[in-house]
Amino acid sequence: MEVECSFSNLKLKYDRLQKGGFFIANIQSIMYYNEDTIVYYKGQFIKAVEARGNVYDQSLHYGYAVFEGIRSYHTEKGVQIFKAKEHFDRLRFSAEAVSIPYHWSTEELTAISYEVLQRNNLKDGYLRPLVSCAPNMSLTKPKQSELLIAAWAWPALLGEKLLKLKTSSYRRISPASFKVEAKVSGHYVNSILASQEARDLGYDEALLLDINGYAAEGPGSNLFIEKDRVLYTPQLGSILPGITRATIIELAHELGIEIIEKQLTLQEVYNANSAFYCGTAAEVVGIGSLDDKAFPKPWKESLGATLQKVYKNLVLQKEYRTIEKIA
Numbered sequence: 001m002e003v004e005c006s007f008s009n010l011k012l013k014y015d016r017l018q019k020g021g022f023f024i025a026n027i028q029s030i031m032y033y034n035e036d037t038i039v040y041y042k043g044q045f046i047k048a049v050e051a052r053g054n055v056y057d058q059s060l061h062y063g064y065a066v067f068e069g070i071r072s073y074h075t076e077k078g079v080q081i082f083k084a085k086e087h088f089d090r091l092r093f094s095a096e097a098v099s100i101p102y103h104w105s106t107e108e109l110t111a112i113s114y115e116v117l118q119r120n121n122l123k124d125g126y127l128r129p130l131v132s133c134a135p136n137m138s139l140t141k142p143k144q145s146e147l148l149i150a151a152w153a154w155p156a157l158l159g160e161k162l163l164k165l166k167t168s169s170y171r172r173i174s175p176a177s178f179k180v181e182a183k184v185s186g187h188y189v190n191s192i193l194a195s196q197e198a199r200d201l202g203y204d205e206a207l208l209l210d211i212n213g214y215a216a217e218g219p220g221s222n223l224f225i226e227k228d229r230v231l232y233t234p235q236l237g238s239i240l241p242g243i244t245r246a247t248i249i250e251l252a253h254e255l256g257i258e259i260i261e262k263q264l265t266l267q268e269v270y271n272a273n274s275a276f277y278c279g280t281a282a283e284v285v286g287i288g289s290l291d292d293k294a295f296p297k298p299w300k301e302s303l304g305a306t307l308q309k310v311y312k313n314l315v316l317q318k319e320y321r322t323i324e325k326i327a
């Protein structure tokens with residue numbers, strides 16, 4: 001069954017999943033652009049429909065490109081891009097990690113991003129900078145790269161209901177084979193396989209284990225679990241060091257919540273009181289169950305629910321410190 005839902009200036013179609021009864025955005029039916037959409041591409045603001053790529057681009061053939069996902073929020077102080085510096089610093093880091101030429105400053109890209117938002121009349125927007133490589137069919141580093149900054153309205157990627165997760169049969173990419181800490185386009189084939197497998201099995205999203213069998217992350221988000229009033233999250237090494245993850249860790253410290261970064265076994269995740277995913281696109285979203293084992297703590301009473309509220313206040317630049325400290 002399909003229903004329509006309006007979001008900002010877009011009309012989205014939502015599919016009702018037979019199992020679980022959640023409404024999940026059918027991503028493929030979202031309009032990322034229309035005839036009037038403006039993107040910044042190859043040094044110019046142009047219409048998206050007039051942007052011309054090259055069919056011999058190394059990025060198209062080998063997934064050799066780096067990108068970011070950034071949100072802007074309509075705050076009382078106007079449109080604010082959340083953690084622009086951190087995202088553009090990571091874009092540079094990702095490009096350098098895989099030897100893609102990068103010659104833009106963070107300040108320049110932030111200014112361009114605000115202009116892309118403004119030209120498309122977007123306030124609560126999602127920005128997608130992508131650095132792609134010029135035509136080159138060889139397996140060598142490129143001499144030239146191109147920058148795209150696109151933007152569209154995107155509701156929370158995984159919805160707002162508690163997620164039904166399935167442990168993936170696919171393992172997170174190995175740090176011995178890839179620069180996992182860089183946001184490289186090709187890595188996302190691993191994410192697509194895991195996410196689609198979970199959906200095909202009737203779940204909302206996947207949980208990927210790392211190459212050694214420890215819990216790693218979601219296809220596009222980082223994992224947190226709560227056990228006995230302490231938060232745990234997988235340590236760095238086999239995951240994307242999420243900017244939202246870092247924000248949640250900072251907020252937890254401010255709120256006096258104990259937080260431990262360590263390798264987490266699947267059993268430890270099953271035994272958690274509650275759990276959540278976080279990421280720029282997904283924001284903070286509660287996890288109801290993993291492999292059909294429900295987390296026992298009501299979401300509203302969880303540390304995740306508090307952090308979800310505090311995170312929302314932070315991105316909207318509202319006073320978030322008024323929330324009582326948690327002992």
Ligand SMILES: Cc1ncc(COP(=O)(O)O)c(C=O)c1O
Pocket residue numbers: 069191217218219220221222239240241242243244245278279280281
């Ligand atoms: C694999 C993966 N993990 C985690 C995240 C969360 O990262 P961030 O909070 O920087 O968006 C993302 C999203 O970019 C991701 O793709």
